[in-house]
Amino acid sequence: MSRRVRIASIAIAVLCVGGVLATVYLIGPQQVYWTFPALVAVFYLLRPREAIACALVIIVGILPRILPVTSSETMTTVLATIIVTSAFAFAFSVITNRQREQLLLLATRDPLTGAGNRRGLDAKLTDVVNTHQRMQTPACLVLLDLDHFKHINDAHGHAVGDRILKSITDIINLRIRVTDSLYRIGGEEFIVVLEGADLQHAAHLAEQLRTLVEANELVSDPAVTISLGVAELRSGESPNDWLHRADEALYRAKDAGRNATSIST
Numbered sequence: 613m614s615r616r617v618r619i620a621s622i623a624i625a626v627l628c629v630g631g632v633l634a635t636v637y638l639i640g641p642q643q644v645y646w647t648f649p650a651l652v653a654v655f656y657l658l659r660p661r662e663a664i665a666c667a668l669v670i671i672v673g674i675l676p677r678i679l680p681v682t683s684s685e686t687m688t689t690v691l692a693t694i695i696v697t698s699a700f701a702f703a704f705s706v707i708t709n710r711q712r713e714q715l716l717l718l719a720t721r722d723p724l725t726g727a728g729n730r731r732g733l734d735a736k737l738t739d740v741v742n743t744h745q746r747m748q749t750p751a752c753l754v755l756l757d758l759d760h761f762k763h764i765n766d767a768h769g770h771a772v773g774d775r776i777l778k779s780i781t782d783i784i785n786l787r788i789r790v791t792d793s794l795y796r797i798g799g800e801e802f803i804v805v806l807e808g809a810d811l812q813h814a815a816h817l818a819e820q821l822r823t824l825v826e827a828n829e830l831v832s833d834p835a836v837t838i839s840l841g842v843a844e845l846r847s848g849e850s851p852n853d854w855l856h857r858a859d860e861a862l863y864r865a866k867d868a869g870r871n872a873t874s875i876s877t
Contacts, residue, residue: 621657628653629666633673641678644690648697655701656708663705667698724774725781727802728795736793736805737851743807744845752814754804755858756821756840759870761800763834776830780838783824787817803858811844811875818842818873826871837871844876 628650635643647670655663671694679687720732728736740751758764758780765773777800784794784804793805806814818840830836841861845854857876865874 625654625657625663625666628657629670629673632670636674636677641681644674644678647674647690647694651694651697652701655698655705658705660702660705660709664698664702667694670694722796725777725796727781728793730795730797733795733797733803733805734851736795737855740805740807741845741849741851741854744847748847749808750810751845752806752809752811753843753845753854753858754806754814754818754821754840755843755855755862756802756804756818756838757798757862757866758800759837759839759866760834764831764836767834768831772831776836779828779830780825780836783828784821787820787824803855811842811877814842814844815873815875822871822873839865839870840873841865842873842875 632643632646632650635646650670651663651667654666657663658666671691678690682690720728720735722729743749744751758776761773761776764776777796780802781794781796784802788794788804788806791807792809793807795803795805797803804817806817809817822838822840825836825838828836839862841858841864843854843858843861861874861876865872868874
């Protein structure tokens with residue numbers, strides 16, 4: 613959920629709560645039934661815990677106004693209905709949030725490897741660049757590509773190729789930090805986004821990854837190797853320019869004979 617949508621949702625929820633209380637106090641206790649649609653709206657707009665807090669505010673707020681003029685039977689019915697409505701709205705909110713998270717995961721993850729996809733990368737790069745502009749936090753990209761991957765697929769089949777891609781993902785995930793992010797942006801092309809890391813750290817990581825992939829002997833003939841390009845984010849640089857420099861460094865590594873690391877300076 614974006615910041616603007618979040619703020620708008622909170623504002624509308626506050627308006628719903630305030631509207632119910634104002635209506636009950638200004639017009640009369642008979643307006644208490646506006647509580648039910650307001651509760652449904654609040655649970656739809658806010659996170660479950662926040663919505664529960666709003667429901668409690670409504671209940672505590674309306675009680676002093678309706679208790680003196682409402683029979684015990686009517687009061688019990690109103691409170692029971694509020695509780696049941698809140699329970700159903702809460703369940704709906706939890707299920708909806710889980711489904712939203714699952715859809716977001718599907719939209720930003722590569723189904724084969726579990727790494728992020730290009731959509732997720734674009735959002736991440738934008739966030740990193742914005743953070744860098746505000747705080748001057750260093751950040752680097754490590755772009756890597758499997759060497760002669762088409763030949764590997766031709767020699768061993770696509771099933772083996774898929775297994776190699778998964779193995780490469782596992783190797784990278786075991787080496788990078790929890791604050792780093794891995795994305796698959798092409799058939800055999802991956803990128804690691806390193807936040808809070810300078811060029812020296814990124815270059816060292818790139819060499820470690822290159823060595824680890826070569827040492828794992830994922831298939832014997834032809835051997836699996838990777839080429840890598842490293843680029844540190846520059847002040848005022850756009851995400852596309854930053855990515856383009858990493859891509860240029862990768863192609864220099866390939867032109868140098870592959871199974872190599874090239875650094876954009």
